[in-house]
Amino acid sequence: MLFAKALRRTGMALLPLALALSAAPVAAQDDAMTAIAIPDQPAAIPLGTGTLPGAAAAESWHMQYGSRFARNVVQATLTPFLPDPAKATGAAVIVAPGGGFRTLSMDNEGWDVARALADRGVAAFVLKYRLNQTPEALEVFANWRPEPRPAPATPAEALAALQPQLEDSRAAFALVRSRAAEWGVDPDKIGMIGFSAGARLTMATQEGVAEARPAFLGNIYGPMNAQAVAADAPPLFIALAVDDPLFPNTGFGLVESWRDAGRPVEFHYYEQGGHGFGMYPKTTTSTGWFEAFAAWLRMHGFIANAG
Incomplete structure (x- = not known):
């Protein structure tokens, strides 16, 4: 079963915005969205994949759950978080935040993850990929529900639906490899980790971007449906909570796909955590x-030299 069937079973493309963004990690009073200025991002590197086709709304940011979210991203960037050279292991990770392809959870699933990885000696690169357009006014967006769209009928259609994001992912891997010597990265040790929609992009990158060649994959509360697995598929790490409201009864096809193909897979199924737990303290x-x-990366030798 390929990516299109995964979309049909999870219904992810049809989920209401409230579910697509659900995290509920902190007190209810933090649920409200509050507009903020776009943060300074001096280290962000434009990926050169162009402006999102047909974009009308400009990029904007807001606070929710005590975390910063980007919206209406129309130009992709990659922000490096490099480890202390004394700790550097040569391993690197492209970090793809989630948010239903309508927002990006930049703190909880992006920058905070990257800082933690850099502290372990892993060069981390936060991918701010282009997003589907949403209403420009935050007060409208807060109660907005997108028009339902039919799920892709074929694997090719499923990948085509993510064309801008896959172009951004392709460019991110190419940039890290092109500057690997400068950044102290081993070109054969570049993996990718994604959260929710970012996990969907991570798995689609593995499936549809041959030149990316991720050395390992992290799927954190992403779709769990089966997919075709190549004989040389990279090791896969999966984390999901039993009480996740987005994927409550979709089975464990993704785990079984990797296992049945004889490829390394590790699966953590937490009793509680909901959706969007990321780096929130809970x-x-x-x-x-x-x-x-981190222990899994060490087991596979990616951070064996970490301090």
Whole structure:
């Protein structure tokens, strides 16, 4: 079963915005969206993939759940978070935040993840990929529901639906490899980790961008449906909570696909955590996913030299 069938089973393309953005990691009073100025991002590198076709609304940002979110991203960037040279292991990760392809959770699923990876000696690169357009006014967006769209009928259609984002992912891998010596990166140790929609992009990159060649994959509360697995597919790490509202009854086809293909896969299924737990401090054991991911990278030799 390929990516198109995954879309049909999860219904992710048809989810209401409230679910697509659901995280509910902190107090209810933080749920409201508050407009903020676009933060300075002096280290962000334009990826040169162009302006999102047909874009009318300009990029904007807001606070929610105590975290910063980007919206209406029309030009992609990549922001490096490099480790102390004394800790550097040569491993690198492209980090893809989630948000239903309508927002990007830049703190919780982007910059905070990248800082934690850099502290482990892993060069991290936060991908601010282009997003589907949403209403420009935040007060309209807060209650907006997109028009339902039919799920792609074929794997090719499923990948085509993510064409701008896959172009951004392709450019991100190309940029890191082109500057690998400068950044202290081993070109054969560049992986990708994604959260929710970012996990969907991560798996689509593995499936549809041959030149990316990720050395490992991290799927954090992303779609769990089966997909075709190549004989040389990279190791896959998966983390999901039992009480995730987006993927409650979709099975474990993704885990089984990797296992049945004889490829390395590790799956953490947390009793509690909901959707969007990311780097938020919580009392649930899902908070331990990052330590588990770091241990998994060490087991596979990617951060064997970390300090």
